[in-house]
Amino acid sequence: MLKNAEDLEKLRNELLKDKKKEQTQIAVCSGTGCRANASEKVVAAFRQGLQDLGMEDEVELKNTGCHGFCEQGPIAVILPQDICYLRVKEENVEEILEKTVRDGEVIEELLFEDEGTKEKIIEESKIPFYKNQERILLAENRKLDPKNIDDYIAHGGYRALSKVLQEMTPEEVMDQVDKANLRGRGGGGFPAGKKFRTTAQAPGEPKYVIVNADEGDPGAYMDRSILEGNPHRVLEGLIIGAYAIGSSQGFVYVRQEYPLALENLTIALEQAREKGFLGGNILDSGFNFDVAIHRGAGAFVSGESSALMTAIEGWVGEPRPKYIRTAVSGIHGKPSNLNNVETWANIPLIMDKGVDWFLNIGTENNPGTKILSLVGNVRNTGLVEIAMGTSLRQLIYDIGGGIPGDKKFKAVQTGGPSGGCIPTQYLDEPIDFDNLSRIGSMMGSGGMIVMDEETCMVDVARYFLNFLKEESCGKCTPCREGIKQMLDILDKISQGKGEEGHVELLQELGDFVEEASLCALGTTAPYPVLSTIKYFQDEYEAHIKEKECPAGVCKELIAYVIDEKLCTGCALCRKNCPSDAIAGEPKETHTVIQGKCIKCGICLEVCPPRFAAVKKEKAGKKVLVEEGGN
Amino acid sequence: MSVEFTIDGKKVTGEEGNTVIDVAFANGLDIPHLCYHKDLEPFGGCRICVVEVEKGNRRRLVVSCVYPVEEDIKVETNNERIRNVRKTLIELMLARAPSSPKLLELANEYGAERNRFPVEPNNCILCGLCVRYCDEIKGKNAVGYVGRGTSRRIIFFPENAGEEAQECMKCQECFNLCPTGVMPSNFGIYTLAHFRLK
């Protein structure tokens, strides 16, 4: 137990002394993404290998959180040389230990290779994916073992909290956050300092502070990676915020689909209590504070702030009409300050390094960085942290490496189901809260889904609307019934049953749902539809007038056919067809039985390239296949 | 503390903590409503009581059954924007309860088309009056919601009413509240043994 600030500094110095200078470290990413790619086996192999070679005392092996370059995982970085090995498998470990760790040689095959120049890059910091980022938050992940609070302390952790408790009043803390213009990173972009003040000044006790880690946007996993990789960073920010507002009880609401984040967070809370960062009289300041974890149970809408607070009270997590701010009346009607994981994570940095440092990053009205999940049809998928103001082109091409397979960029969907699709003409636009809203989308939680020419925008609109229909709580008429009707129309359009007037009806309903819904799920639900109609109207018209899906996606508007002139009867397609929809004798031409075909596309994938006999036809009015193939 | 503001140009006074609809009714003004009931906690679900509130230089649509009165706001209850929203709401609700007398009356008033949207009747507009009445006034909690979104339904839990569910059968007070007027048939269909959602 650390009784005061001096104890903390003493511990920190001890820990730093223990660390041998220039000790070799192997940092292996153990975030959920890399784990899904068997990184645990890599870690186990390293551990065993170090023992076998008798190096376990000289070399430190670290299980870290997400490094961000998820496309190329599992990742192992050898320090202090900063050698970055990608796609590391169990089989590679022995060689890495012997050649690199012991003998200091680099293994070429495991390095990053530039697509264009074929150049191999050794140091992590020189890889374009990392080089073009501004990783004030994510860079920490690589250095820390998230299950060990001492690591965090050794790297300067809780220094900000100590400084705040010793030297600053709550008013001064709020002042700093205000001046730094930290805007909510969960999507709203609302000034955090202003929200602190509203909560602090609102009448009522007790006051609550809440971390919103419900991260429901499909394709977004930034918050998960911070919680998994650096939970103390978030915790420290929360404690500082609680001190500023005058709260003694905090909650972290984590979705239960994030087991590793829950695990690491639980460990972090226990360790923080042991050390005295949570509990009574923290660091001898007279300030008391503790945190409880609430798990979500599988509903996107419960991430909305009033819904989340209702769930914490033990009721169904449905939104409430929010004419009185939750900062004034939240949990049990008491002032409650809710912020996103990333917002809280920024606070210790601002306290430690100062307002000016923060204002120097990003743009004038949007200082700081934003973590984005760059996913979809892009080469380097993963988590990216950029300074606000970085352009979409820089993000997708310099960091993301462009579109794989030499396909063309079509749109980038930002802001999750509440956002819109941004087409090519806006690629040079800077990424920040205000700008993305201006061009018809929004920042949202930071999901950036890149789409290439083989994406159908009608299908994208339908996908998001379907998601929202499933997740709507159903309390208010516009969202529940309005979204359903819009989806029915989109279904018809994608099935070739679209009619004149459908686009206008979608727009009318979209405006209605936006105006009349109870919560932000409803009011922002029409955006994907409205933005795709705005920028890709021609695709809608093709579906409605010509019954054609230009991108070749909508099932009812495509057909897989076998060119009889090219087919040699190798039967690979028939053997792999999951619904017995291909007929033919060996060595004779095969045909697709349209009525049974479920359009899975496997036949096209398995047909040997030298024959290339399976073709996907964009069916016009002539081939409109009936549903229910199996 | 009293609050002064205007509704449709008329000066009205309310108490702090009142909702706009409370003050409107107290002043003899009419606002259509379906899920509102003077003795129950406001719900804000049907949205038909929408009004437009001008505060400072900002105008927005809010539901009057929940919106708290504020000094100097200008409330309009029946302009074109509002009527459009109400019209679409009624059309959507008619798809669920096509023969509801209350809805047909409103449809007349707002020029709503009866078959604008494909009819998928379940005779329930999920106003929740029955649930809230049984919870708040009877204290029996014999009616409840299950599911979410378009799968949301109202279900009866007669065993909660007590005495082997006979009380629920004898009570039936929630029937009078149902805006669709079709409660009795719903009562039979949806009793909970052990509910399975599709």
Added chain:
Amino acid sequence: MEKSKFVGLRLTPDEEGLAEELQGLLGLETKSSVFLYALQQLAVAYDLIPGERGKVYHNDWRKTVNRLAELQEQAQAHARFLEKIKNQSEGMFNDMVEMIKDVDTIVDQHGCDEGRLIQILLDIQRENNWLSKEAVDWVARRLEIPANRIYHIATFYKAFSLEPRGRHSVAICTGTACHVRGSMRLLDRVSQALKIKPGQTSADLKFSLDTVNCLGCCALGPVIQVDDEYYSNPSSQELEEIKEQCE
């Protein structure tokens, strides 16, 4: 009271024993007092003299006897009920008792706090793979809340199931990144392989299939999660192998 007449009694050993017992029960000093007390009580019973019927002991004794008779009847009813359930399936009955005990423990672990309702239900779901009617009723009893609130929660959230789920959970990620990489086709294939649709459990209670929105492994899309393992776009062959591995 003046006593003048002496009445003697010859008692059999049994009668003597009874008198002694009564003497103890009534807290009287001599055996003769017992007979005097009995005389008095009979006179009161026949309304020959005014008085309270039976002192404390007498009333209590009768109450006790009545109560015992009541309890005996209840116990016999319970026993008949238990016999009925037991006869259906001894295993099932024991399971139910164990299950209620587990639910009780979970409620206590959360401090019997109404605000922790969703957390309590999550723990019960994880423990038993479903929320049975008995579990719901018991939680409602302990937390003193109406059952309709619990049913709303149980049917609102995807994590809960009011019917037993399969031993192995199979989830296909339908997040945007996976969708763009063809998760719907993967879903079709898996659905065919397991012969169930999303939201269903196989008849042998082996598999439950569901869709989930974003597992956060977007680089591996399209992703399927079987229990705690993740697989990236497995082929039909690989799917068969995975199926085999699950018991």
